[in-house]
Structure formats: structure tokens, C-alpha cells
Amino acid sequence: MPKCPICGKELDTSQGLAGHMYLKHGVKRRYDWDAIKLDYLSGMGINGLRKKYHISKGAAWNILHKLGVIRSPSDAARLARGGTIGWSKLTLMRGYPTRIVSVPGSNLKKLGFGPHEALEYRWVIKDNKLWMEIRKTKNKK
Incomplete structure (x- = not known):
């Protein structure tokens, strides 16, 4: 069952x-979302994604945004120049990123985070694999 x-x-x-993807989330076709995310984060641009996956620019933006990879065009520009994206709040993120780490609940506990702690995440590529780095939100002075 998918x-x-x-x-x-x-x-x-x-x-x-x-x-379901079309009606609930506005995504017209089913793509390999993880492959798209990994390609994008490892330096392939939007046009590269368009050619490889035969999708429109809008569809590519839509997928990356819904996966929580980019929050705005400035994020995309930063990544395209080989930079890293800053931290995003994990607790407020709905859907994909939150589910990866927090639905089982136990794995966050193993990492030493409490149940209602404010967390933030960012995507990191190590050993050609995609990892989610998590840390406690730093207090702003």
C-alpha cells in the first residue's frame, strides 16, 4: 500500500x-520525490530537474517547497551557488520533514530531545546520502 x-x-x-496527490496537494504526477530532493541538494539546478524528470518549472518548485527543501526563491539561489540553507523550525513544519523524524517519537527521544522542545532542522549531504541535521533552537537575545 503506497x-x-x-x-x-x-x-x-x-x-x-x-x-490523492493531485486533489489534496496539487501535484499533477507521481515522481520519485526523494531522488528529486537529493539531485537538487547535490547541486542540480531547476532546469536540470526539468530535463531529467520531464516536469515543468512550477512542478519542480512545488515539489521542493512541499518537501521543505526550499522556503523561498532566495533559498534556491543560495543552494545554486553551492551554499547551505539555514535552519528551519521543525516543530512548525507540517508533513514530510516532521514525519521523518518525529512520528515514531522514540528516535527523537534517543537523540536526547524532549517531547515539546523547540527544534530546527536542515538538510545536509554526507557520503552521497541525504541527512537531516537536528538541533535545539538557539535562544535569540
């Missing part, structure tokens, strides 16, 4: 998933 990569809902068939 699972929606954004909200985690389990669906009966892949056709049902495609319909």
Missing part, C-alpha cells in the same frame, strides 16, 4: 495515490 510522501496517508493503489 503512502503519501507529504501527509503520510496510506492509500489502496498507486492510481489512488496519484489522484
